[in-house]
Structures are given as structure tokens and as C-alpha cells.
Amino acid sequence: MDNEMFCYQCEQTAGSKGCTRVGVCSKDPNVAKMQDVLIFLVKGLSFYATKLINKGQEMPRELGEFLTECVFATLTNVNFSPERFVGYIRKTNAYKKELMEQVGPIDDLPEGADYIAPETKGEILNIPHMKNLGVMDDDELDMDVRSLREFLIYGIKGMGAYFHHAYVLNQYDQEVANFMFKALAATLDPKMTVEDYFDLNMELGKTNFKCMELLDAANTGAFGNPEPTEMLITHKKGPFIVVSGHDLNDLGALLEQTEGKGINIYTHGEMLPCNAYPGLKKYKHLIGNFGGAWQDQQKEFDNLPGAILMTSNCLMKPRGSYKDRLFTSSIVGWPDVTHIPTVNGHKDFTPVIEKALELEGFVKDEPEHRIPMGFAHHAVLNHAGTIVDAVKGGQIRHFFLIGGCDGARPGRNYFTEFAEQTPEDTIILTLACGKYRFNKMDLGSIGPFPRILDVGQCNDAYSAIKIALALAEAFECDVNELPLSYIVSWYEQKAVAVLLTMLYLGLKDIYLGPTLPAFVTPNVLQVLVDKFNLQSISTPEDDLQTILG
Template sequence: MDNAMFCYQCEQTAGSKGCTKVGVCSKSPDVANLQDVLIFLMKGVGFYAMKNIEKGNKISQEIGEFFTECVFATLTNVNFDEGRFVKYIRKANQVKMQLKESAGDVGQVPEGADFIAPETKGEMLNIPKMPNLGVMDDENLDMDIRALREFLIYGIKGMGAYHHHAYVLGKYDEEVAEFMCKAMGSTLDKKLTVQDYFDLNMELGKVNLKCMALLDAANTDTFGHPEITEVLITKKKGPFIVVSGHDLRDLGDLLEQSEGKGVNIYTHGEMLPCNAYPGLKKYKHLIGNFGGAWQDQQKEFDSLPGAILMTSNCLMKPRESYKDRIYTSSIVGFEDVQHIETIDGKKDFTPVIEKALELGGFPQDEEEKKIPIGFARNTVLSHAGTIVDAVKAGQIRHFFLIGGCDGARPGRNYFTEFAEKTPPDTIILTLACGKYRFNKLDLGSIGPFPRILDCGQCNDAYSAIQIALALAEAFDCDVNELPVSYIISWYEQKAVAVLLTMLYLGLKNIYLGPTLPAFVTPNVLQVLIDKFNIQSISTPDEDLKTILG
């Protein structure tokens, strides 16, 4: 390996082709290459894990969680810390050797399955090129197979994020962990065809549906079902902590530890929906939501007189102006940024709380402004009869699911314009941080519902899917016969996992943007068009005309 890199796993990759010098996300070539080594090791771990399972040997939860953590750590905007990856790689060596020994004789072993990485960072960064190590290291690999292989790997990374958030709340699933191992291990098999990879991607969509249901259960069993809530989006006087990312467990622990300390807690980015959970909003110092989507954080945090906690992906390279008051937790990491360690299963957020008190916070209140959230499946389906009646009466003509990841690439104003131009007899379901493009607009209401229904985080695509399936049942029709269109913005690998789930369910007429994935070849794209009528966004006017006629 040299000091070059190649990465095209996110939507903002350089030139829509691939980052080769430094990541648009600020990932250095060394971090990128260490991530490649770790993923290469996980392929071998997956291979030997499946050989153990075939012989009746169960894979321990400890190994399943470690596998999950490793793939999650390589997801975009999660971990930029070289030292943490060196530790992951050393442990992955040990796990692979343990699995290899317990598997015994497995017959023919695919190239790369036995690979053990060197122990020092310098040696890890100077491993000779070999097939399956980096994305492009096998120059003779069929382009379509490479595309579907990377589709699968990125889906595994996205599902790994959801599985991690679930098991930190006590919901571990053996089938999810075993599938991730099987799918990752399969990428070493040079005999796999395009059809084999397509089938594995569809299976990932199926398993990810179960994984999102698992996370839904973890969140709601722990904190209750989201309720319709008016959440404050303006500032309140006093010391504060801004919590970003996705991890409800971290937010719950922070709220508990900071109660009565005189510190306000604001959510940020994908944490906005947390304000609707009864078990979280019971804390009166969960004051509201600050700011917008993840890509605005450098500007928003630049002169912020408070502490910041990053709980999962969405971390950008911290500016020096706030590096001393941003903290990472769990999988998240950046060199020279203070990290809250997990010790005996617990985290002590005292340093974050003390930093907030030291900084003093906002000097005065802003005029209050609130927006409604909390329209998850339990809330919406409790009004299913009202919705069905409104559709039959012509009050609701169409539903738009406008959701997914936000990002900085030009063209995402499409989603704002699309929402603004939807007719007044239509409802918008939204989720993930893409909602920040329009969630503060007042588009009116239809009956008891505002026209914008915030369903939650990206994993709450599960909620939106359950709503669609329930409506199909109520109308006694196929889900694709419903007056529902899917307008999806994507950025990273959780969006890939969710898209595969939508395709597994047979959902059609998905509009995807602002650009199509760089790892999708023309042939693979044509299959997606032919089978699912998936298409790239054009302009709001043209797409609305096509959808509504």
C-alpha cells in the first residue's frame, strides 16, 4: 500500500468518481488504508465464522458485537482516529485466529481468508497490494461484480450501525450478526456471479428490515413510543450541551447524569426525534433542538458557548475554534479530540457537563419557535381510520416520503423546492436529516395532521414502511398501488441498507438523488430501473408532473 487511497462509499465522493488524495469527509489516506485493512480482515473473520456455524459452533455474542463495531467504525464520518483502527486490526487478528482454530479443517480456503495483518501501524500501511484488500486492488475483476460487491459491503456497514444502536440497548440479534459475517465472507469467493451478488443484496435488504425492527423495539421498549410533540428550535439562556449523532442510549445516560446540574441539553441533527420519546422528554432539561443537519456543524459549532457530544456518525473534522469543547463517544473518534470511554459497560459524562458549566452558555433567551415531531408508526397508525377516510373523501390525494441523508453537495435544494411545490391536498412523510431542507416550513394541515409528518431518524424508515404496508392492507391493495411516492436523498451507507430493504420489499418508483452512487455501473443501474423503476431525480416540476399527472 502507498500513501494513495480510493474511496467512493459516500454520495459526495470527489468528482462523483472517488476520493484518491484525501476524503471529502476529511478522511486521510492513512485512515482510509487502515479501514481497508480492517474490512479485509473482516472478510476472513466472516469466512471462518460461517465455517464454525456450518459445523454447529455458535458464534459468541462478543464476536458478533466486535464484528458489528468494526464495520460500523468504517462508515462515513464515524471514526478518523488512526490509533483506534490499529487496535481494531490487532484484535481482528486475534478473533480470526480463534475462529480458524475452532473451525478446524475447512477444506479449500479462498485467497485472503488467512490474511493476518502486521502489528505496527507502519507495517499495516505498507502491505503489498493483493486482490480484495482495497476496492480497486483486483484490476481484472468484472465491473458489475465489483459494483454489487461494494453495494453489499456498504449495506453491511449501514446495518452494522443499526445493530450497534440496538444491542447497546440490550437487543442483540444472532441472525443479523451471522448474516453480516456470511455476506462479508462471501466477498472472498471468486466464483460468485452477478446473480449471486444480486441475491445477497436482496437478502441483506430482508435482514436489514429485521434489524430496523430490532432497533425500533430497542428504542421503544426503553423509552416508550414517540408522541406528537412541539419541540423548541430556539435558544434558551444558560449552560448547555449539544448532542449529535443517533445513539439514544448515550443521550439517556447524559440526561440522567446531568439532571439537576443546571445544564440544558439540546439535540442536533438526527437526534431531533429524541424529543418525542416519553422516556427522554421526561427530563425537563432536554430543552429542544439546536441547528440543522450534520454538514452545517462546523459553521454552527464555531463560536458555540457550550459543549458538544458526538454519539455516532455525522462527525466532521473539528475546527480548532471548538476542538477543546467537542467530545466523542462509542465508535466515534478523531485524533486529539476528548473521548468518553466505556468502562464496565458505563460512561461517565462528567467532563462534558463540567465543560458546559465552565463555558456559561447562551446569554439570553431567543423568541420561542417550535415545530411538531413524533409521527412514528404508533402515532400515525392510531389514526389510520382517519387517514383512510380522508383519502376516500378526496382530502388527501397523494403521500410523499421525502427523506434520507442531507449533505453539502449542490443540488439538494431540490428537496426543499419539491416539498414547497407539493399540492395542498398531499401529505409529506419525512425522516432522517434530509428533513432539515424543509421541516421548518409551514405547509398547512389536512384535518388533524400537519402536512409534514416527521417519522424520526433514518432507521425509522421502518416506521414509514409499516405505515405504507398498513395502508395497503386497509385499502386491500398492493403497496405499489397506493398513492405513495418515494423521494430519497442519500449520502452514506445506512441509506444503502435502507434502499436495499425498500427494494427487497418490492417498492417501486423511487426517485434517488442528488446523484446516483459512483459504485453503481450502467448495467447494475439498468437492472434497478427495469426491476424497480428506480430513477434519478430531475427537477421538482418535472418529477411532480410525472408522479401526479
């Protein structure tokens, strides 16, 4: 078996260059190889699908959903199960053979487009290196082309996560699926130039904005508009389940199945914003949030006397002290961890419920502590007039969007210190797990608003952007003329998709950190600096001085 790997899709990649022995995320070379094979296969699948789409044939929703699941499964900290990847590879082969038969012979077939993989774990791991299989397998590829190609692929993975969460709530868009087919197919085309890839990345930003809008409609359509809420962050006596990840659909199903069973439900990580949705918080046993960001889970879950359900990305290698009480659902997987499958559109969470009751939970209440959250676009824009008046009257000098994907790499205290040092006449909009760097601070209020406004999950960058666009309209100015700065932490591929959306919308002066992506070459970075004034963070003091003068 080939024991080599190369992966640099996340911010914490080894040495800021690439993981070659084992992933910082704990992905081993075998899983890395299977993910490379799967992505290689779906590129070819997408090539044939695009041929049919260009002839006017609509791809079935089932195929669009499957493609989305494949790319989502390879996103950082999602699926580490070799058996699940063997299943994906077999199914991709089957779909691909069907499409190849429909398309027929092709004269200008890109190398590898018609590849069919072996279907056992051993054979898959022994597939030799070939052009386009892994990130670095084409030695002759221009490094800037490779950089923008990977930018595109990682953006697709991030958008795939959002698309998945939307369609499980029955919001599907054929244009989003068609773009994913088109973009993945393009990565096999040896004639693609830097300019071609740059344009496709901007198109991905446009499509991802539509995808985030779709997910917002899915979440609010199913559970109502988030509303300002004082959320409990301490625990209560009794059995409980901690729900992590991003999937509102899974949380809703679990709440329904646990109602009346004497089990408290806590959100964790990116599920925190769920406490503000009327259709979820109507369940009184959804009592608050446990713990902090995803990278603290090994410490926080250590010997936890309750069950844990991981519903999407942010899974870390489980310790033996809690592996027996950890469950996965949806795309998530880890070897020897119980998975809750979907059967005829339904998930039975009985094993999770039984484990929670068996463990009996916390033995006493903690002193109660609550923090404000639930300031998505609907809640904030209901007060747009108040905000405009406060800016014009001098009560609000500036807005900072401080948020994004958190991680464990040193240097992320920058975001805590930046928030602490923002002046008292400024407002912080925050979203995603980056908020955990400062969301428990009490920085006071300005009028009816706490100075820290929790906008939601990472996909709720849509909310923040919608707020910015609405304020620009109210002030009759360009969005880049607003007293608004973007201080963004990135970690994985959803952050890549969101960044591309921000760039597509023409947002400038984005401060990105703690380090820049390893897959961005100096030439590509210079283009982003020249066109959008993208900047690497420095120190909170210097950056605040630059922004505020």
C-alpha cells in the same frame, strides 16, 4: 508509506467517481488504508465464523458485536482515529487466530482469508496492495461483480450501525449477526457471480428490515413510543450540551447524569426525534433541538459557548474554534479529541458536564419557536381510520415520503423545492437529516395532521414502511398501488441498507438523488430500473408532473 487511497462509498465522492488523495469527508489516506485493512481482515474472520456456523456452532454475542463495531467504524464520517483502528486490527487478528484454530486446515481456502495483519501503525501503512485488500486491488474482477460486491459491503456497514444501536439497548439477534458473517465471507469467494451478489443484496434488504424492526423495539422498549410533540428550536439562557449522532442510549445516560445540574440539553442533527420519546422528554432539561443537518456543524459549532457530544456518525473535521469543547463516544473518533469510553458498561460524562459549566452557555433567551414532530408509526397508525377516510373523501390526494441522508453537494435544494411545490391536499412523510431541507416550513394542515409529518431518524424508514404497509392493508391494495411516492436523498451507507430494504419489499418508482451511487455500474443500474423502476431525480416540477399527472 503508501499515500494512495480509493473510496467511493458516499454520495459526495470526488468527481462522482472516487476520492484518491483525501476523502471529501476529510479521511486521509492513512485512515483509509487502515479501514481497508480492517475490512479485509473481517472478511477473513467472517469466513472462518461461517464455517463454524454451518457446522451448527453459535458464534458468541461478543464476536457479533465486535464485527458490527468494526464495520460501523468504517462508515462515512464516523471514526478518523488511527490509534482506534490499530486497536481494531489487533483485536481482529486475535479473534481470527482463535477461529482458525477451531476450524483447522482448509483445502479450498479463498485467497487472503487466513491473512494476519501486522500490529503497529507504521507496519500497517506499509502493507503492499494485494488481491481483495482495497476496492480496486483486484484488476481482473468483473466491474458488475465489483459493483454488487461493494453494494453489499456498504449495505452491511449501514445495517451494522442500526444493529449497534439496537444491541447497546440489549436487543440482539443472532440471525442478523450470522448474515453479516455470511455476506462478508462471500466477498472473498472468486466464484461469486452477478446473480449471486444480487441475491445476497436482496437478502441483506430482508435482514436489514428485521434489524430496523429490532432497533425500533429497542428504542421504544427503553423510552416509549414517540408521540406528537411541539419541539423548541430556539435556545435558552444558560450552560448547555449539544448532542449529535443517533445513539439514544448515550443521550439517556447523559440526561440522567446532568439532571439537577442546571445544564440544558439540545439535540442536533439525527438526534432531533429524541424529543418525542416519553422516556427522554420526561427530563425537563431536554429542552429542544439546536441547529440543522450534520453538514452545517462546522458553521453552527464555531465558537459555540457549550459542550458538544458526538454519539455516532456525522462527525466532520472539527475547527480549532470548538475542538476543545467537542467530545466523542461509542464508535466515533477524531485525533486529539476527548473520547468518553465505556467502562464496565458505564460511560462517565463528567468531562462533558464540566466543560459545559465552564463555558457558561447562552447569555439570553431567543424568542421561542416550536415545530411539530414525533409522527412515528405508532402515532400515525392510531389515526389510520381518519387517514383512510380523508383519502376516500378527497381531502388527501397523495402522500410523499421525502427524506433520507442530507449532504452539502449542490443540487440538494431539489428536496426543498419539491416540498414547497407539493399541493395543499398532499401529506409529506419525512425522516433522517434530509428533513432539515424543509422541516421548519409551515405548509399548513389537513384535518388533525400537519402537512409535514416527521417520522424520525433514518432507521425510522421502518416506521414509514410500516405506515405504508398498514395503509395498503386498510385499502386492500398492493403497496405500490397506494397514492404514495418515495423521494429519497442518499449520502452514506445506511441509506444503501434502507434502499436495499425498500427494494426487497418490492417498493417501486423510487426517485433517488441528487446523484446516483458511483459504485453502481450502468448494467447494475439498468437491472434496478427494469425490476424496480428506480429513477434519478430530475426537477421538482417535472417529477411532480410525472407523479401527479
